[in-house]
Amino acid sequence: MSSVPPRSSVPPSRPWDVHRLPSAVGRSFLITGGNAGIGYFVAEQLAGTGALVVLGSRDREKAAAAMASIRSRVPGARLRAIPLDLADLASVRTVADGLGLDRLDAVVHNAGVALDDPPRRTTKDGHELMFGVNHLGHVALTRALAPVLSAAPAARIVTVGSFAARSERLDPDDLQSGRDYRPGRAYGRSKLAQMSFAFELDRRLRAAGSTVLSVVAHPGGALDSLTPPRAGVHVASRGTRLRGLPAGLLLQGKDRGAWPIVRAVLDPYVQGGQLWGPRAFGLRGTPRLEPARAHMTDPAVAGRLWDASCDGAGVELHLGLL
Template identity: 75%
Template sequence: MSFASQSRPWDVHRLPSAEGRTVLVTGGNAGIGYFAAEQLAAAGAVVVLGSRDRVKADAAMVSIRSHVPGARVRHLRLDLADLSSLKTAADKLDLDRLDAVVHNAGVALDDPPRQETGDGHELMFGTNHLGHFALTQWLAPLLSAAPAARVVTVGSFAARSERLDLDDLQSTRDYRPKRTYGRSKLAQMCFGFELDRRLRAMRSTVLSVVAHPGGALDSLTPSRPPVSVTTTGERLRALPSALLVQGKDAGAWPVVRAVLDPEVRGGQLWGPRVFGLRGAPRREPVPSHMADPAVTAQLWNASAALVGTDPRLGFR
């Protein structure tokens, strides 16, 4: 495995080699996850698409291979809303080690009513946060076996304006879809920063990094049939928005940098350069409400209790 010189500026179009590395991308069949998978495959990584939908995963693999000749990509059936299935999914990776996992998959609902997973958790909080929290436990031995593995948690710009209600994490008393979604992404980001603290305390070689895509629109995203198609008309109508936001291909850049850049360190936050909404990836200051140790520790313990897992998550 070789990396570019650390003195060279990061170039999203000239990524360091990821040969010899295996990366699991949850939700790698669409959106940000798809483009992160495509870019990581182009850098030489073996990419595993974690998706509950085999048909969509197959379409994504066809597209990646058409844009990245020789791409090494495969599917892992993964349903983050079904906590009991996650250990089996991790076992089916059939790997000696895992170099990185990108916690990207997510559910976003726009309208009521409130929905729940089969385990009885609010759907967005249960899938976006609890599913990834639980999955991390089963991946911990594989990540610990790699020389310098990374857990990259994909948050959202929307989380900046939200605050967790630790007494109502699952929005049972006051459910508003957009706010509940933002809080589920905030919970993910808090998880990433708390995981970093815990990994450093145990002197683990695994790094926990948080990234977000900024403002990423389908209408500014290159077509990837059969995964997605953006018409010329849609792109033309969206052009004025490109002054502030970008496509999902560019939204994946901070995620890919968090996985591959040898200068990235645990506990960092990476996002787009221009107002945190668009542009090349850069390191951002961590908002205090995302990394407050008292809040993140309470969230961690509550999450462990909800999913019935060991709070240490099995790292070493």
């Protein structure tokens, strides 16, 4: 039986201490892109709970450096790394084989690509790079992990969204920006696709009577210049840090940007279909529940996105598996 309270129970305003996280001994979590940025700090914070934390990374050396950094701050941290290239769908579909776990309590869909300049680039499978990595790769990963997620008593699929998705809209007829490619817009749309798919996933999981939850969280405005250094992972020059100080009035570092994501993984009162973000204007601060915007949860758009995503990822996402 699951120990997670009913969806309608304790209100989301209950106290949550980002510096005193609940124990997660005996549980296991996978973070995609756990070797850098937001993903690194999610891994570091979850490692302090006693859970087994698995870092999915394309680069073995970077994953090793991240684990060394975490162990220097969290003595006795239980860590592993697995190769994961979300731009290669064939390799994603076999990732569960290398995981070596009977069950997985949560996966954090965090890894992503953000391009600043043209030209439009594609993955090995021919998909627009940001849509392919940020979204389709995680769709394929969800299918690959379905058996181990369903084996946990109340697993969570936590999708890391972005503030950038607020101002974008999906074009179901041009999801991969084949027309009028603009990198910033393509990135925002890829994150919106992730979020819209995650909300639709939870609706379908609930309809199927699944105990797996799909939750969305975003880091707000998280800058490298406001992020504390981590040996072998992140080092910002003194000048960069000083130049970033004024931005600290509105934004925050990636360590704090990890807070809503960590809560989405750990808080027993988090419910499926929720959106968690920073408290102050959605940009900085401790995590809070926030309303999802209508364009993120539109069921008609999400239905078309679902079909296109499963087709693009080359999977059939049977919710009976979850």
